Amino acid sequence: MLEFGVPITAVAIVFTVTLWMRLLGAVANGWLADRVGRKAPLMISIAWYSVCNFIAGFSPTFWFLLLFRALLGIGMGAEWPAGAALAMETWPICSRGFMSGVLQGSWGLGFLLSSAAYGLLYDSIGWRGLLWIGILPALAIIYVRIFVKEPAVWVENRRRQRAEKREVRVPLLHIFKRGMIGNTLSACWWMGSGFVVYYSINALFATHLQQDLHLSPGLIATPIAIANLIGFIASSSWGWVADRIGRRWAMILPAIVVIAGAFMIQGAAGSGGMYGQMPSYLAERFPTEVRATASAFCYHQGAIWGGLVAPLLAYFATSWQLGFAIPMLVGTVVAAVSFIVSLLLGPETKGKALVSDLVVA
DSSP, X not given: OTTTTXXXXXXXXXXXXXXXXXXXXXXXXXXXXXXHOSHHHHHHHHHHHHHHHHHHTTOSSHHHHHHHHHHHHHXXXXXXXXXXHHHHHHSOXXXXXXXXXXXXXXXXXXXXXXXXXXXXXHHHHHHHHHHHHTTGGGGHHHHHHHHOOOOHHHHHHHXXXXXXXXXXXXXXXXXXXXXXXXXXXXXXXXXXXXXXXXXXXXXXXXXXXXXXXXXXXXXXXXXXXXXXXXXXXXXXXXXXXXXXXXXXXXXXXXXXXXXXXXXXXXXXXXXXXXXXXHHHHHHHHSOGGGHHHHHHHHHHHHXXXXXXXXXXXXXXXXXXXXXXXXXXXXXXXXXHHHHHHHHHTSOOOXXXXXXXXXXXX
């Protein structure tokens, strides 16, 4: 904001564009993951967003930053469907909910590391240096290349598609066909609500601490780091619960916790549980032929709604002179109620086997 002489709402729009571009990358890579396998698209996406983040650190103008953060969003969106489908198809059914919680909750570990980097390094390397650090995830490609195998259920499903000449060439169209469109739309509602909750709590929390409370980088980083550590523990714990009481109630109950304690530390305990079953629940709601594409679309269309949160909150906070806390609270509570309703109307998938059968082909 200071370096390029733009208002805080313009900086928030960078956040929005990054989120919106996730849908493009997610659907494209979801299609690729359903057609050629989960592993290669995963590696491509990690390389893409790592490099884009690094280049963004050299931005000479605000528009250059906007461009490469938008391109980053494509790779960021592309990573999730391939990775989530691979993990859920590989993990045993008896503990898939727990692994889903660990997988999704690990986002919080990354957030924790980034907040630590901000608190320790921002004063010395600035925002550009923090973006340059974003090249480090590219190292994960080496591990994926050497150790990760394609899930057996996908390999068999793809073999059967070819052998029976029933290949699903455009999986995105199939999820909107009769018999599946209701499931798709309800999953979109659920995911959209979840994104709005998450970004109502997190998108401008650091800005709230900086602008409203005038805290230093070190003091800003501390509650964010603690909240994300709690979020990871909560996501994993509620994942264990999901393997016993079902996916829906393992998300509904923590959503109620979010409403009751809708701010950062209290909200982290609830929101970690809210999001932990997203990989498993989406994987279990869609057949193998379209799983990555369906998960990609339903998950990342939520980023469109989540992307609106930051500029809207910034607008109400500054133009209406409310500060950031009240708009954040309202967005969190309203979206959490919507999240709960969408799950009450959705199916329960606990114990569902992910099979190689051709369902939509």
